[in-house]
Amino acid sequence: MSGVAGRGWVTLLHKELLRFWKVGFQTVAAPILTALLYLLIFSHVLEGRVSLYGGRVGYTAFLVPGLVMMSILQNSFANSSSSLTQSKITGNLIFVLLPPLSALNLFAAYVLAAMVRGIAVGSGVLTATLLFNPSLLFLEHPFWVLAFALFGSAILGMLGLLAGLWAEKFDQLAVFQNFLIVPLTFLSGVFYSIHSLPPFWQALSRANPFFYMIDGFRYGFFGVSDVAPGVSFVIVATAAATLAALTLKLLASGWKLRP
Amino acid sequence: MPAAVEVIDLARRFGDVTALDGVNLSVAQGEFFGLLGPNGAGKTTLISILAGLTRADRGTARVLGHDVITDFRAARRSLGVVPQELVFDPFFSVRETLTFQAGYFGLRNQDAWIDEILQHLDLTTKANANMRSLSGGMKRRVLVGQALVHKPPVIVLDEPTAGVDVELRQSLWGFIRKLNRDGHTIILTTHYLEEAESLCGRIAMLKAGRVVALDTTHNLLARVTGITCRLRVERLPVPWRSRVVREDGGAFWIGLASFGELEALLAALRVEGIAVSELSIDETDLEDVFLRIMRNSEAAA
Numbered sequence: 001m002s003g004v005a006g007r008g009w010v011t012l013l014h015k016e017l018l019r020f021w022k023v024g025f026q027t028v029a030a031p032i033l034t035a036l037l038y039l040l041i042f043s044h045v046l047e048g049r050v051s052l053y054g055g056r057v058g059y060t061a062f063l064v065p066g067l068v069m070m071s072i073l074q075n076s077f078a079n080s081s082s083s084l085t086q087s088k089i090t091g092n093l094i095f096v097l098l099p100p101l102s103a104l105n106l107f108a109a110y111v112l113a114a115m116v117r118g119i120a121v122g123s124g125v126l127t128a129t130l131l132f133n134p135s136l137l138f139l140e141h142p143f144w145v146l147a148f149a150l151f152g153s154a155i156l157g158m159l160g161l162l163a164g165l166w167a168e169k170f171d172q173l174a175v176f177q178n179f180l181i182v183p184l185t186f187l188s189g190v191f192y193s194i195h196s197l198p199p200f201w202q203a204l205s206r207a208n209p210f211f212y213m214i215d216g217f218r219y220g221f222f223g224v225s226d227v228a229p230g231v232s233f234v235i236v237a238t239a240a241a242t243l244a245a246l247t248l249k250l251l252a253s254g255w256k257l258r259p
Numbered sequence: 260m261p262a263a264v265e266v267i268d269l270a271r272r273f274g275d276v277t278a279l280d281g282v283n284l285s286v287a288q289g290e291f292f293g294l295l296g297p298n299g300a301g302k303t304t305l306i307s308i309l310a311g312l313t314r315a316d317r318g319t320a321r322v323l324g325h326d327v328i329t330d331f332r333a334a335r336r337s338l339g340v341v342p343q344e345l346v347f348d349p350f351f352s353v354r355e356t357l358t359f360q361a362g363y364f365g366l367r368n369q370d371a372w373i374d375e376i377l378q379h380l381d382l383t384t385k386a387n388a389n390m391r392s393l394s395g396g397m398k399r400r401v402l403v404g405q406a407l408v409h410k411p412p413v414i415v416l417d418e419p420t421a422g423v424d425v426e427l428r429q430s431l432w433g434f435i436r437k438l439n440r441d442g443h444t445i446i447l448t449t450h451y452l453e454e455a456e457s458l459c460g461r462i463a464m465l466k467a468g469r470v471v472a473l474d475t476t477h478n479l480l481a482r483v484t485g486i487t488c489r490l491r492v493e494r495l496p497v498p499w500r501s502r503v504v505r506e507d508g509g510a511f512w513i514g515l516a517s518f519g520e521l522e523a524l525l526a527a528l529r530v531e532g533i534a535v536s537e538l539s540i541d542e543t544d545l546e547d548v549f550l551r552i553m554r555n556s557e558a559a560a
Binding site: 006007008010011012014015018019022023087090091092094095096097098099100101102254258259 | 313338342348355
């Protein structure tokens with residue numbers, strides 16, 4: 001039964017990759033430019049006034065991994081959520097629902113495509129930054145960088161899949177994006193170390209799973225972080241496993257897909 | 260040999276609306292089968308359940324003996340569906356669309372077969388055109404191509420000729436007929452009853468989620484004995500009003516048992532001094548059968 005039919009999901013992955021690549025200016029180049037603008041403005045204003053980890057890291061260098069991770073997360077989410085919502089609205093999701101693709105097949109194709117787009121944009125931001133200023137490069141533990149990039153993009157790809165399943169129009173998707181994803185990302189320590197926050201906001205940040213993705217990712221670059229990377233990783237991996245179970249269960253139940 | 264499609268006691272409600280109310284059907288392999296009924300009769304819901312796009316509340320549906328839920332991979336591989344809505348993916352060309360669709364079924368390197376489909380559907384020159392640039396009729400043909408690309412033994416067409424011009428409709432039916440001759444089972448829903456009459460060997464009529472007639476086209480046509488008389492008059496004598504099968508802007512279609520009854524009708528008109536401005540006698544066609552069955556099932560309900 002698997003064999004030939006089991007390859008169907010690879011085609012879906014290919015289609016999903018081509019879908020964003022065909023409009024690469026909008027889906028890859030534009031978010032890279034946005035991240036670089038953030039970097040330019042924030043570093044211009046704050047470099048020299050703020051330094052982190054006991055003066056070891058300048059503000060601009062600190063900001064780079066945060067922006068890279070933010071780009072990974074936002075674009076992973078954007079890919080799966082907009083692809084699914086668009087297919088639902090235009091009705092062409094039927095082409096994916098008619099073939100013998102299982103819940104796991106759909107899950108794998110949408111989440112992997114989201115990860116590829118997120119990591120492609122993140123790598124673009126990092127590369128562009130280093131082209132302008134190679135002295136910003138720190139890379140203490142590449143394994144942690146990779147691990148958090150993979151898990152972070154997977155989590156947001158799954159959230160995008162859930163949002164895409166749930167939303168019946170772009171309006172609803174925008175609510176999910178603007179009132180959940182954006183605040184969680186911005187309040188996770190992209191632009192600052194939570195040690196600089198008052199105790200209440202520090203505690204609140206620690207309840208935000210996005211904080212651990214960014215903090216662990218940053219550890220990979222500087223070898224220092226607010227929380228031990230192992231702890232962050234366990235939290236992130238647990239969140240990923242929980243979301244995967246939930247998403248697969250909903251896909252298998254046909255929720256909103258096969259009413 | 261399992262039935263191409265077998266449906267047992269299939270039921271489905273959407274809120275307060277009963278879309279299917281215990282439908283039983285069996286379509287043998289190689290049949291050209293028609294599924295007729297007014298809007299909201301449950302045709303699309305039935306097809307959606309067969310295709311795994313919607314789930315039934317109750318009952319069983321099988322394609323070539325494969326349950327659409329428990330054995331969905333085999334069931335979906337056996338089934339090609341041309342959906343009613345004119346849907347397409349604006350990111351891709353015609354060839355990409357067909358290549359991806361084959362790929363979803365695990366089929367690679369299908370270029371020769373895709374070329375053949377394109378040729379049959381008269382789309383060869385549009386192979387590399389973006390889906391967005393196609394006319395409605397062309398998009399419809401691509402949908403047919405997508406349904407055929409994995410060579411399914413059972414093909415379901417949900418209103419395939421809606422919005423397609425006459426010439427194209429003929430060539431499309433030529434192609435579907437050929438597929439049927441080659442051994443494919445065809446299940447068709449259409450609003451064009453003359454199409455169903457000329458194509459389908461057997462027909463099920465659905466109304467309010469129930470099968471109200473299921474027979475060969477030949478037997479269904481034979482059910483309506485007598486003739487249908489169409490006349491244009493200002494009004495009808497009271498006793499004849501209940502005999503109207505159909506009414507359309509001053510024209511009345513009246514079912515008559517024999518030509519003898521026609522005489523009685525004309526006599527009644529003369530007695531009341533009603534002028535007849537038009538009169539014609541129609542041969543029985545599927546439309547008469549359809550209208551009578553729909554009317555009778557209303558009276559029964």
